[in-house]
Amino acid sequence: MTGRTYDPLKRAIDLVVSTALLIASAPLQVVVALLVRWNLGSPVLFRQPRPGKDEQVFELVKFRTMLEPDPAQGLVTDEQRLTQFGQFLRSTSLDELPTLLNVVKGDMSLVGPRPLLVRYLDRYSPEQRRRHEVRPGVTGLAQVSGRNALTWEQKFAKDIEYVDRRTFRLDFSILLRTAVNVVRRDGVTASEGGTMPEFAGSEAGQ
Template sequence: MYRIVFKRIIDILLAILTLPFLIIILCIVGPIIYLEDKGPIYYNAPRLGKNGRVFMMYKLRSMKMNAADLRNADGSTFNAENDPRLTKIGKFIRKSSLDESPQLLNIINGDMSIIGPRPDLPEHEALYEGNEKRKLEVRPGVTGFNQAYYRNTIPWKERIQNDIYYVDHISFWLDIKIFLKTAVSVIKREDVFVTENSAKKVDNSGIGL
């Protein structure tokens, strides 16, 4: 019952209650993002949703305009503290996770949940093997099991298996644990960036993440 009904109700209620904070964040951070390089405030990123449906995930833009698309060796998005693609305000909102705040709108739209597997890029679906597509059985989350306990410290394939573990064990108490652990990680700013990673450039024009 929780998985099918109450989880969605809680998502909607919390997202609506938190909307005033999103407005405050946009009023303060939005102009700074724009003034730093005269680019858009938002970065709308296509992501894989429940049952493989592609949706636009909303984020505050943390990278410079026309930043190169860098990927790790496993195909996941490159993420490092000394990434030259990050703007000054972008590094701050990444560390504080404020760049994810517009995903409250994705929750209200029904594309995402507060807690769930972090959504992959659409092209990643072709890279799934074995039971890995099972992570698509639920709505992706603003935070999840991996973000709470590992952030960016484990390989992508290992993160998928943790996502499947979450799919198989969804409960109110597990979501509470993940939410609280995420809050602690965000406050401490633990493991936000990958310290060592090999990256490759992907030919993909457009604005930065």
């Protein structure tokens, strides 16, 4: 069972697993929310429009990891605004816990290409745009294949490889590798747009 024939089962698995994880992680999310409020202030949640399946825009929800921009305090770039506490949330993937709600709602899947910025939509090559043929994921093939060590073109190649190869076995493998990376705190230093330079468009799309 691959590709489109796998998608209905994939959605059912997403719904059951993400609902269970949301319930199980509720006490931890309360603690994280209080810590975010204490360390970073309000709002506790980071919300941003992201393109999903078929480029339909939805609101991504995560725990906030950055201070608000403040040029007077030298807080302008993502690197300047990312606190040590925020770095800890990212390296442990605790900031991603509210994103399970996006999975329950059907905006996202547990596994798929990571949802990037809306302004990137007109910068993709036709092949790169295929990453939106499936729901975006909390984790994905690119994330367990090097994440920020990969170039944008390499990431997109992994995204398209996932679109073409998606199966239950591949999803299970990606989730298992993600869990190992989180435990090791390996390759999960920051979400896309934080330590990665902005995607300006590939030569293939120009």
